[in-house]
Amino acid sequence: MASWLPETLLEIVGQGPAPSKDYYQLLVTRSQVIFRWWKISLRSEYRSAKPGETKDSHGAFLENSHLQGKFDFLERLSDNLLLSIISYLDLEDIARLSQTSRRFAKLCTCDKLWEKIVLSACDTVTPDMRALAEDMGWRQMFFTNKLQLQRRLRKRRQGQGSHRNSQL
Incomplete structure (x- = not known):
């Protein structure tokens, strides 16, 4: 076969x-x-x-x-390959892995990993949410509860609206 x-x-x-x-x-x-x-x-x-x-x-x-x-051999793998592997781990395992070495601590907290995790956990990520994640960090966004996220998105929109009005 x-x-x-x-x-x-x-x-x-x-x-x-x-x-x-x-x-x-x-x-x-x-x-x-x-x-x-x-x-x-x-x-x-x-x-x-x-x-x-x-x-x-x-x-x-x-x-x-x-x-x-x-x-x-694990230490010889590229960061991109390791990030791809780490993104399949449970949160508890990511926390444990981050304690094993400086390299893994850096990889387990990097925005690239948490962006993958957020994108896999959320049904949709709006452009406003993406912009907010770029400002506050993907990891912080993942651990922020929905109510706090909604407040931050509202403040961000209001801030952009007042910024546009001041330019006119």
């Missing part, structure tokens, strides 16, 4: 953290996980090092303690 998934599900390439210049690639296909590395160094003992590669099934890769202990 044909799969709707593409053959390559995820590919991440990059350089190791400073001062390393090593190259890494993580390739996840429908059937296996391929991890490749290439040691790049000016030190004589590494000059003749050849690139390495491991290929495992998904289950074998997850159980490979050599790879799991050595690399933090």
Whole structure:
């Protein structure tokens, strides 16, 4: 049976953290996980090092303690990909995740994440609501109760109306 998934599900390439210049690639296909590395160094003992590669099934890769202990793959994911993943978490899990590192604290409070959360939680977001969210922040808007939001929207409209009248 044909799969709707593409053959390559995820590919991440990059350089190791400073001062390393090593190259890494993580390739996840429908059937296996391929991890490749290439040691790049000016030190004589590494000059003749050849690139390495491991290929495992998904289950074998997850159980490979050599790879799991050595690399933090989550830290290597892009902010956009992490934000996409975080947006599926429950609020309690987002709060817990924000306490694990500075990077996750920043991601868990960023407007881009909370905009996704608000848009998925609300049936409609009017242009006035969007403008208010841009002013006050999407996270603040999410946690503001409906009555307070209605007051703020009314004040915003009144402020814009008086601003237009003063320009005339």
